[in-house]
Amino acid sequence: MIQVEQLSKYYGARAAIRNLSFRIDSGEVVGFLGLNGAGKTTTLRILGSVLLPTSGTVRLDGQDIFTAPRQLKARIGFLPEVPPLYEDMGVGEYLAFVAGLRGVDPARIRTRVGETEERTGLAALDAEPISTLSHGYRQRVGVAQALVHSPEVLLLDEPANGLDPVQNVEMRSLIRSLRGDHTVLVSSHILPEIAQTCDRLLVVRDGELVAQGTETELEERLGVGTGVELEIAGPIEAVATALRALAGVRGVTVRPVAGGRAVLRVDAPDTLRPALAQAAVAAGAQLFRLDVSADRLESLFLRLAGRGAAA
């Protein structure tokens, strides 16, 4: 669906992105991961036709978006890092304006605005002036403007930027709900956030694509130590011993936490999670939580995107 080839953008002598090539298939939700300044925003701005590249091509279904008729832009929805909002307009009025700009049939505009507001949780705020909205709702209006013309491709630049934890969960849920209906490229500098939302990750560092694949594929390729965390109460040492005895477990470390509980960090592959749960419960543990360990994602992110890292 989207084919990016040898895309470069130079600001003077400094390369913001260099020879970036990747492909996104129809219906995929792809995460664009990198530290601040890695080139994510520049890439998305080029894909959104806001910026022109120094060299390279971007094709949408085989058509070059820089030379194709401008109607091709109507197939793309773009949320920039700072949502492009007119403060003096109401939410519904703003979305209707954007829909008109993007070529939605005037007779369908009100319907499309209503549908988009429903989907993004803005239905109750149709007449609300944008200037009075909280940061979270502004982000939602930003996503809504990218969606209002039913584009096939959605480009979301840091949509969870500055959101509180509840808004963050809602935004992730919204992005997940777009899967299938839209092809989505969403950028972030937070791996755990993006890993939960996306089918596949593209990792950029210093303007170059350094890795791509699913989270598991990237872990395997990089040899990042796998890890599972269990928070338990009960006979902690006995449970740790039982887990160590399982085939595939390379080690278990115990960290006591409040309330007589402990967090057991098990160095083992993801696939062993059901066996770990069964073994822990069989050994008498009360299992409160079982998850991939947070430092594993952090380690993967640093290996991939960190400055001076070797991918």
Add this chain to the structure above:
Amino acid sequence: MSPALLIARRELRGYLRTMTGWIIAASVLLIDGLLFNAFALEGARRSTEVLTRFFYFASGPTMVAAIFLAMRLLAEERQLGTLALLYASPVRDRDIVLGKFLGALAFLSGVTLATVYMPLLILVHGHISVGHLLAGYLGLLLLGAASLGLGTLGSSLARNQILAAIIGAALLVSMLLTWLLASVTEPPFSALFAAIALHNAHFPSFQAGQVHLRDVAYYLLVTWVALFATTRVLEARRWR
């Protein structure tokens, strides 16, 4: 509705909803009223002469208002990041510029035409021709459009509205003062500088109630050149 008209309507509503628009409108009406009372009505004059002086004095506030109205057009879009919304839409850059310009021109025209009560007062107490009235207002609108065009160009070059106003004003004043260069240069430059002076060379005929095609063409050309240059600036911004 075409994209340019959509943008123009949004822009016009923007002026009507913000204090800036109303402050500019109130200032123009206040200053025009003061100038009319203090200078145009000064002494015993014929009605036609009073009307001519009214248009002469009204031209200044119109040009200044045009610069203040234009300063936000593109500089504010850059400041707020909303230019990305327009760039990412299937809209030509020239439609963006035209829409912005038309929105501001509609507001400026409304403010300018709101001064019509002053010529009507002359009509009540004396005698003026409708043709003179129409020619004067046509001149004001054309002068306002040209000034707005220069202001729009200034707005496209600046990162913030203050700078946009300064650049717009500098362009406008340069165009106003070319007649000074005419007096210190040799032909053919002296003739050229005299001919392109924004006010001196082309507005007096309108204020006196005459419409010359060359003056109309001049103002339209200045407006077109300024908007064309603005479009080019906008296109160039996609490279940066």
